Amino acid sequence: MLVYTVRRVLGAIPVLLLASVLTFVLIDVSGDPLSDLRMQQPPPDPSVIELQEERLYLDRSMPERYWLWMTGIGGNGDIGLLQGEFGPSTQSATYDIGENIADRLGVTLRLVTAAMVFALGLAVLSGVISAMRQYSKLDYTLTFVGFLALAMPTFWFAGIMQQAGVGFNELVGAQIFATIGDGTYQAQGLDAWGRFTNALAYMTLPTIVLMLTSFAAWSRYQRTSMLEVLNSDYVRLARAKGLPNRVVIRRHALRTALIPLTTVVAVGMAGIIDGTVLTERVFQWRGLGEFFIAAVEANDSFALMAWLMLSGTAVIVANLIADLLYGVLDPRIRFE
Amino acid sequence: MHKRRKILALGAAGASAMMVLTACAGGGGEETEGEREVTWVINSLPAAWASISSAGGSVYTIQTLSGVLPYTGQWQPDGTYEYNMDVLAEEPTLINDDLDEGPFQYSFTLADDAVWSDGEPMTGEDIRVSVMMSASPDSGYCTTCDSRGGTTADMVEEMEVDGKTITFTLKEGLADAEWMSQVDAHSTGGGFYPAHLAEENGWDVDDPDQLGEFFTWLHETRPEWSGGPYMITDGDLENQVVKEPNPEWWGEEPQLDRIIMPFNTDESTFVNAINNGEIDGANPAQYSEDVMQELEGLPQVSLSVGEGNIWEHVDLNTENEWLEDVELRRAIFTAIDRDDIANRNFGAGYPEYELKNNHVFGSDSPYFTDVITDSGQGSGDADAAIEILEDAGYELDGDTLMLDGEQVGPLRLRATDTQTRSTSLQLIQAHLAEIGIQAEIEVIDDLGGVLSEQDYDIVQFGWSGTPYFTTAPEQYWHSDSGSNFGKLSNEEIDELVEAVGSSASQEEAAEFANEAAALVVEEAYVLPILAEPNYFFVNDRVANIEDNLQSSYRATYNIGEWALAE
Numbered sequence: 001m002l003v004y005t006v007r008r009v010l011g012a013i014p015v016l017l018l019a020s021v022l023t024f025v026l027i028d029v030s031g032d033p034l035s036d037l038r039m040q041q042p043p044p045d046p047s048v049i050e051l052q053e054e055r056l057y058l059d060r061s062m063p064e065r066y067w068l069w070m071t072g073i074g075g076n077g078d079i080g081l082l083q084g085e086f087g088p089s090t091q092s093a094t095y096d097i098g099e100n101i102a103d104r105l106g107v108t109l110r111l112v113t114a115a116m117v118f119a120l121g122l123a124v125l126s127g128v129i130s131a132m133r134q135y136s137k138l139d140y141t142l143t144f145v146g147f148l149a150l151a152m153p154t155f156w157f158a159g160i161m162q163q164a165g166v167g168f169n170e171l172v173g174a175q176i177f178a179t180i181g182d183g184t185y186q187a188q189g190l191d192a193w194g195r196f197t198n199a200l201a202y203m204t205l206p207t208i209v210l211m212l213t214s215f216a217a218w219s220r221y222q223r224t225s226m227l228e229v230l231n232s233d234y235v236r237l238a239r240a241k242g243l244p245n246r247v248v249i250r251r252h253a254l255r256t257a258l259i260p261l262t263t264v265v266a267v268g269m270a271g272i273i274d275g276t277v278l279t280e281r282v283f284q285w286r287g288l289g290e291f292f293i294a295a296v297e298a299n300d301s302f303a304l305m306a307w308l309m310l311s312g313t314a315v316i317v318a319n320l321i322a323d324l325l326y327g328v329l330d331p332r333i334r335f336e
Numbered sequence: 337m338h339k340r341r342k343i344l345a346l347g348a349a350g351a352s353a354m355m356v357l358t359a360c361a362g363g364g365g366e367e368t369e370g371e372r373e374v375t376w377v378i379n380s381l382p383a384a385w386a387s388i389s390s391a392g393g394s395v396y397t398i399q400t401l402s403g404v405l406p407y408t409g410q411w412q413p414d415g416t417y418e419y420n421m422d423v424l425a426e427e428p429t430l431i432n433d434d435l436d437e438g439p440f441q442y443s444f445t446l447a448d449d450a451v452w453s454d455g456e457p458m459t460g461e462d463i464r465v466s467v468m469m470s471a472s473p474d475s476g477y478c479t480t481c482d483s484r485g486g487t488t489a490d491m492v493e494e495m496e497v498d499g500k501t502i503t504f505t506l507k508e509g510l511a512d513a514e515w516m517s518q519v520d521a522h523s524t525g526g527g528f529y530p531a532h533l534a535e536e537n538g539w540d541v542d543d544p545d546q547l548g549e550f551f552t553w554l555h556e557t558r559p560e561w562s563g564g565p566y567m568i569t570d571g572d573l574e575n576q577v578v579k580e581p582n583p584e585w586w587g588e589e590p591q592l593d594r595i596i597m598p599f600n601t602d603e604s605t606f607v608n609a610i611n612n613g614e615i616d617g618a619n620p621a622q623y624s625e626d627v628m629q630e631l632e633g634l635p636q637v638s639l640s641v642g643e644g645n646i647w648e649h650v651d652l653n654t655e656n657e658w659l660e661d662v663e664l665r666r667a668i669f670t671a672i673d674r675d676d677i678a679n680r681n682f683g684a685g686y687p688e689y690e691l692k693n694n695h696v697f698g699s700d701s702p703y704f705t706d707v708i709t710d711s712g713q714g715s716g717d718a719d720a721a722i723e724i725l726e727d728a729g730y731e732l733d734g735d736t737l738m739l740d741g742e743q744v745g746p747l748r749l750r751a752t753d754t755q756t757r758s759t760s761l762q763l764i765q766a767h768l769a770e771i772g773i774q775a776e777i778e779v780i781d782d783l784g785g786v787l788s789e790q791d792y793d794i795v796q797f798g799w800s801g802t803p804y805f806t807t808a809p810e811q812y813w814h815s816d817s818g819s820n821f822g823k824l825s826n827e828e829i830d831e832l833v834e835a836v837g838s839s840a841s842q843e844e845a846a847e848f849a850n851e852a853a854a855l856v857v858e859e860a861y862v863l864p865i866l867a868e869p870n871y872f873f874v875n876d877r878v879a880n881i882e883d884n885l886q887s888s889y890r891a892t893y894n895i896g897e898w899a900l901a902e
Contacts, residue, residue: 030781030782031781031782031785032782032784032785034784035782035783035784035785036784037390037484037784038784038788038818039783039784039787039819040390040393040484040485043485043811043817043818043819044390044472044483044484044485045472045473045474045483045485045490047472047473047474048390048472048473048482048483048484048485050473051473051480051482052390052482055482090391091383091391092383092384092389092391092392092555093389093391093482093552093555094384094552094555094556095383095391103574155604159604159608162605162608163608165608165612166608166611166612169612170611175612175613175614177612178612178614179605179608179609179612179614180598180600180605180609180614180615181575181576181598181614182575184575185570185571185575185576185578188570281601281602282602282604282605283605284598284600284601284602284605286574286575290601293601294381294601298383299782
């Protein structure tokens with residue numbers, strides 16, 4: 001397994017390298033990072049623009065910039081992925097892209113982790129129930145809810161949830177749910193219980209939005225997978241042996257039926273970092289989604305490249321984890 | 337039976353949890369009893385803690401620093417200019433504006449009781465250092481200060497500090513009709529900064545490298561200093577800032593105990609947030625009819641809409657093979673119906689909109705003269721446009737405009753992809769079709785790139801205007817200006833716009849500016865449409881608050897006077 005892991009990690013290097021070239025070229029040709037500055041009123045002195053071109057390495061050729069971005073050799077110490085520097089930002093001379101990504105990753109993970117745990121639990125539960133009661137009213141209801149959640153545009157659903165939260169607050173006459181922000185500042189000076197309720201107030205609505213959008217697809221996977229297993233010979237044999245239905249479902253069917261979901265969830269976890277863009281925007285969480293939008297708005301090439309590289313790396317790592325988990329969950333699979 | 341008991345127990349637990357939450361939750365969002373607190377939204381994230389740099393110089397940074405940065409004066413909502421007599425001992429003095437008698441000179445004297453929040457007195461040195469940091473890198477004051485531009489600062493030859501007084505002497509032959517703007521609310525820095533902190537941190541401000549370090553420090557360090565009624569006590573550049581009264585403030589006592597300013601980039605969240613008591617108001621940067629309509633329906637909210645400072649205009653590329661003919665340009669502008677564009681975009685939400693009839697001055701300016709209406713440009717009069725074309729030798733062949741047997745155009749009609757501009761382009765396309773010109777709409781991703789490369793035939797975009805006007809005409813129309821994107825070249829206009837920049841008085845400068853604008857209309861180079869409206873909304877529990885569309889500070893321009901309604 002160790003050899004397999006090392007081989008997979010080494011295999012990921014050329015993929016990442018190719019991704020870095022594509023990312024760099026696509027973003028580099030997509031626009032002028034200084035276009036806003038050039039349009040400024042009153043117009044900045046040419047020396048200001050020169051200073052910025054120098055700071056952002058725009059006075060170098062594209063291949064040279066790529067080399068700088070990867071290695072940092074020949075730069076001012078603020079660039080070079082291999083040295084842990086993501087490059088200068090158009091957003092401000094003092095804006096540290098790496099530091100911002102680290103901070104915002106924490107915010108996004110807080111949101112994503114809670115949403116994923118609940119989404120996974122709900123998906124497994126509803127998938128199993130749907131499969132066990134195939135074509136029943138409950139199955140149809142859960143299927144309808146699943147497709148509804150899949151079809152709802154995130155920004156719209158988020159708006160509806162905000163409105164529902166406000167409606168609920170009005171009904172009970174207290175501010176149970178907050179609609180904007182992550183509540184970090186509001187938690188200052190509160191005791192443990194206060195922090196808990198504060199977190200609930202700020203996290204509940206965005207978590208529900210993120211949870212439902214992920215749950216929908218996963219529950220469909222779980223239902224299909226469970227149905228397949230329930231119709232297999234070994235489950236039939238278990239039933240024939242007279243095992244109680246609970247034991248058959250829990251020990252024999254569910255364990256096997258979870259395997260395909262593992263892959264989907266692992267890759268989905270990586271993808272959800274991209275998927276939080278809209279949720280974070282609507283609920284005003286300063287996570288990686290907002291980082292991405294700010295980078296686009298500011299024509300911040302190096303910040304965008306950092307985000308895309310992080311996203312790409314997350315997908316590769318998630319795939320690797322999924323493959324490894326497969327082996328752990330299914331004893332028939334051996335790594336060679 | 338057993339199952340039902342379980343369900344009941346679960347329900348009871350849920351209800352208890354909800355009751356506990358009802359009692360406890362949301363504590364952070366609510367103000368402590370008896371505290372006078374207002375939550376005011378800033379519509380985007382400030383990039384830095386100071387606004388002198390090109391990156392930090394946004395309205396969001398300025399609004400974040402409202403009530404903290406001292407300044408010498410500001411344009412008021414009604415278009416009048418007011419000196420800040422809390423900060424100044426007397427109105428600034430124009431020492432000499434007759435260049436025949438000597439260099440242009442003026443001085444500011446700060447009030448005796450004007451102090452920073454650490455008790456240090458404000459002096460002329462604070463202004464001197466702020467101007468040095470605002471000047472462009474070529475001025476030699478600072479090696480690494482990437483100031484966002486300091487036309488006024490760059491004119492300065494010498495600054496003489498005498499305690500609370502600073503005297504400016506401009507470079508030989510230069511005059512500045514807007515000299516009072518040097519460190520006012522509309523200046524590069526939005527005010528002036530505490531120079532004594534440089535010394536406290538061990539930097540010599542007369543060393544260009546060390547001034548650069550101070551500049552960087554100001555931009556990256558959350559101000560613990562203040563020269564206004566409030567000071568920042570908590571916050572960061574991503575979520576919010578919290579302001580509390582400055583104990584050393586010598587002016588009228590602030591009426592609030594705390595102002596929280598969350599940064600919120602999504603206008604669609606405003607309605608729910610104000611309904612939920614999470615915010616008290618905002619002055620968004622963009623016009624949004626949907627949000628406005630929802631806000632209008634809220635009984636506890638006041639909404640106002642007015643002309644913003646971004647004015648939309650249509651520009652022609654005078655180096656296009658067809659558009660180099662001024663008669664064709666005039667016909668195109670005559671065929672465009674500005675009222676149609678304005679009405680379709682803003683008629684529903686802001687029926688009081690006014691078309692912009694002067695490139696430089698708004699209709700409320702004392703210097704305003706209508707240079708557009710009589711020309712017929714923007715009237716949408718297709719018959720008049722066709723007459724112009726026929727007089728110039730063009731002819732209509734069916735629905736196609738021809739010149740010497742050749743089809744005129746098609747022309748590329750471009751703008752960035754906003755709802756307002758998309759509507760506008762479609763209308764212009766239809767207007768031009770009426771005079772036989774085919775226009776092909778192309779969306780712009782990179783406006784700066786497209787304009788600087790002249791990659792358009794007809795383009796619509798916006799300039800931001802301020803009551804200060806002496807630098808704009810030269811930027812827009814001088815043949816050597818990098819922002820004269822359509823390459824208008826007219827010696828008379830060049831002379832006039834140079835005269836605007838070098839006039840010693842605003843009246844004289846305004847006269848030159850109006851003459852230049854009239855010539856630009858004759859050249860049919862830029863057709864102003866209207867100033868895009870901005871809106872402002874506030875919960876009625878907040879008093880003494882109004883929008884100031886003349887200032888980047890917007891509603892925060894008088895933050896020291898905000899109070900809670902009785």
